[in-house]
Amino acid sequence: MNEDLMKTMLAAYGAATLNGIKDFIPDKEPRTYLYDLVAEYPERGGKGFRPGLCIAACKAFGGVQSDAMNSAVCLELLHNAFLVHDDVEDESLIRRNRPTLHEANNRAIAINVGDAMQVLAMYPLHMNRDRLGDRVASAIYLEVRHLAIESAEGQAIELGWRRDNVCDLRETDYLHMILKKTCWYTCIHPLRIGAIIGTRGRVNPEIFDRFGYFMGTAFQIQDDVLNLIAEQDAYGKEICGDIIEGKRTLMLIHLLQHGSAEEHSFVKNFLSLPINKRSLDDARAILALMNTYGSIAHAKKTAQYLAGGALKEFYSIFARLPAGDDKTLIENIVLYMINRTY
Amino acid sequence: MSQKKTKYTAEDFLNGMKPDAMFSDAQNLISSAVNVLEEEIAAGILAAKNIEKDVIDVDDIRSDPNDLFNRIRRDTHEAVDLFLDAFTAISKQMNDLAALNKTAEAGANGKDTSHNGAAPRRDAEQTRTAESTRRSKTTQNETGDGGVILLKSGRPLEPGESVDLQFSLLEDGETAGKIAFRKTNLIGVDDLVIHSRAIKITPQKLTLQPNVEEHVSVRVNIPKNAAAGHYNAFITATSEQNIRIVLDIEVVKTA
Numbered sequence A: 001m002n003e004d005l006m007k008t009m010l011a012a013y014g015a016a017t018l019n020g021i022k023d024f025i026p027d028k029e030p031r032t033y034l035y036d037l038v039a040e041y042p043e044r045g046g047k048g049f050r051p052g053l054c055i056a057a058c059k060a061f062g063g064v065q066s067d068a069m070n071s072a073v074c075l076e077l078l079h080n081a082f083l084v085h086d087d088v089e090d091e092s093l094i095r096r097n098r099p100t101l102h103e104a105n106n107r108a109i110a111i112n113v114g115d116a117m118q119v120l121a122m123y124p125l126h127m128n129r130d131r132l133g134d135r136v137a138s139a140i141y142l143e144v145r146h147l148a149i150e151s152a153e154g155q156a157i158e159l160g161w162r163r164d165n166v167c168d169l170r171e172t173d174y175l176h177m178i179l180k181k182t183c184w185y186t187c188i189h190p191l192r193i194g195a196i197i198g199t200r201g202r203v204n205p206e207i208f209d210r211f212g213y214f215m216g217t218a219f220q221i222q223d224d225v226l227n228l229i230a231e232q233d234a235y236g237k238e239i240c241g242d243i244i245e246g247k248r249t250l251m252l253i254h255l256l257q258h259g260s261a262e263e264h265s266f267v268k269n270f271l272s273l274p275i276n277k278r279s280l281d282d283a284r285a286i287l288a289l290m291n292t293y294g295s296i297a298h299a300k301k302t303a304q305y306l307a308g309g310a311l312k313e314f315y316s317i318f319a320r321l322p323a324g325d326d327k328t329l330i331e332n333i334v335l336y337m338i339n340r341t342y
Numbered sequence B: 001m002s003q004k005k006t007k008y009t010a011e012d013f014l015n016g017m018k019p020d021a022m023f024s025d026a027q028n029l030i031s032s033a034v035n036v037l038e039e040e041i042a043a044g045i046l047a048a049k050n051i052e053k054d055v056i057d058v059d060d061i062r063s064d065p066n067d068l069f070n071r072i073r074r075d076t077h078e079a080v081d082l083f084l085d086a087f088t089a090i091s092k093q094m095n096d097l098a099a100l101n102k103t104a105e106a107g108a109n110g111k112d113t114s115h116n117g118a119a120p121r122r123d124a125e126q127t128r129t130a131e132s133t134r135r136s137k138t139t140q141n142e143t144g145d146g147g148v149i150l151l152k153s154g155r156p157l158e159p160g161e162s163v164d165l166q167f168s169l170l171e172d173g174e175t176a177g178k179i180a181f182r183k184t185n186l187i188g189v190d191d192l193v194i195h196s197r198a199i200k201i202t203p204q205k206l207t208l209q210p211n212v213e214e215h216v217s218v219r220v221n222i223p224k225n226a227a228a229g230h231y232n233a234f235i236t237a238t239s240e241q242n243i244r245i246v247l248d249i250e251v252v253k254t255a
Helices: A003-023 A031-038 A040-044 A049-060 A065-090 A107-120 A122-132 A134-163 A171-198 A205-229 A241-245 A250-258 A261-272 A280-292 A295-318 A325-339 B010-017 B019-055 B058-063 B065-092 B095-108 B121-130
Strands: B134-138 B149-152 B162-171 B177-183 B186-188 B199-202 B205-208 B213-221 B229-237 B240-251
Touching (some): A003 A049, A065 A122, A065 A171, A107 A122, A171 B019, A250 A261, B186 B240, B205 B213
Antiparallel strands (some): B177 B229, B186 B229
16 A cells, blocks of 8 residues: 555545534534534544544454444544644644634634534434444443543643743653643544444453554654644644744753753743744744754654554554455554655 | 775664664663553553542442342343353354354344333343244253353362253244254363363254153263363254253362
């Protein structure tokens, strides 16, 4: 499977999920201030990572796509709800090449849209009862409950670091935060849920924890690297956006650990300013320091190591399963991470 | 005077790669990540237990016998479901019995209008089985699911010991039918197997006359070299899909 085919499969699963999302959006007022906006982020298109992993895991473990659709819809709705709220919390300006929801409307409306998306994400879980039976539906509900609360806890940790301008973080702090904020809901639980559906609850979901964790962390680090080195049009977010937002990325933590005392102070002072007072020139200076100290190269290498760990876990979990496009898709996502040249 | 190198060799490349350091870095990183994950999972389990402790008032539950009984009953149904899941998995591996299983599953998917919907699913299946042309029942052991008889030894057995179990068959149709029993090996966990010759069914063949109850004995001789463990075997009959018997034997070694 080549990279194009991998992206095509993810796009196909993403498109099916988007159609499913629309089925769960009420066709009634208030459209302008709520329901039209609910579909906006999903329609902007993303990588389709979460529904893709969920559906692929379901099929790889012997299930059919239609059985996984309710859960894929739930995951994607929750993901987009998190994005809407994250953009408000991070004061982001651009999401997928367009103004963030709160920039295009206002913060209050955006927060309310995020709330509604979270509530709408619950109904597909209820529908799982008819499709999969009480036992499996209940297991999936508990998976979703866990991923949602872990994400909130992870986000809280990072927001707390930013509020208190914590600058003495270690790599393990980052690994801990990213596990909670990203990995459970991006990789671990989509895989677990897909396999639970595919096996009708006969799989031990914990076998996916390490695989999803390594994969999710590699994914997040690479996404953060792209934020720094990609052109804005290609990436869809503002250049140096993560630095201006004060996001505690692995590169920032590495720079704070390895820069001189003076440079540490410079970065710390920059981060102590309100976001709208942080200049792009200073952000670019911090980016230059990251290059000087090899922080970006370190992050790339770290992501590659973790993707390697993920590949090992993949083979130990999936080796016994019959060959198929969906098993290959998951394998290729990991290989793509390992071979990525940015 | 040192001589300047003009050619970049494979050795230079490997030295530049520092494979030992790279492996060590990767291993350290993965170990660090695994520790974070394990600690986080442990913290999650602890938090969940604490919530359970706070939310579920054990004394209150114990003081309400009806509620307690309902919980036990619910748990029992789940245990039966688990048993049947395991049974299904075993039966799938028995190629020679595949056709019988398929027919049984097809029957279980039918609508059951006599069922009022309040009782668990197992009850519904039991009702359907009662509509079948032949009924089977145990005389020594409890009946499991409606379609499956659970034939269980009353106590654990030691290697070299035997046990006699019985069940009865009643033809409630209008025509007589000949049947012959088939049996599988006794299968335990961790690939433990006791050969099917340890099971003796008497009579091995019989003719069921309408409304006449026939008694069948099953003797299980535990081989002297049998390993301790829990074993199950599956007994079916030719020409009769409704006869499905699961033998449940526990072997222990006291010496």
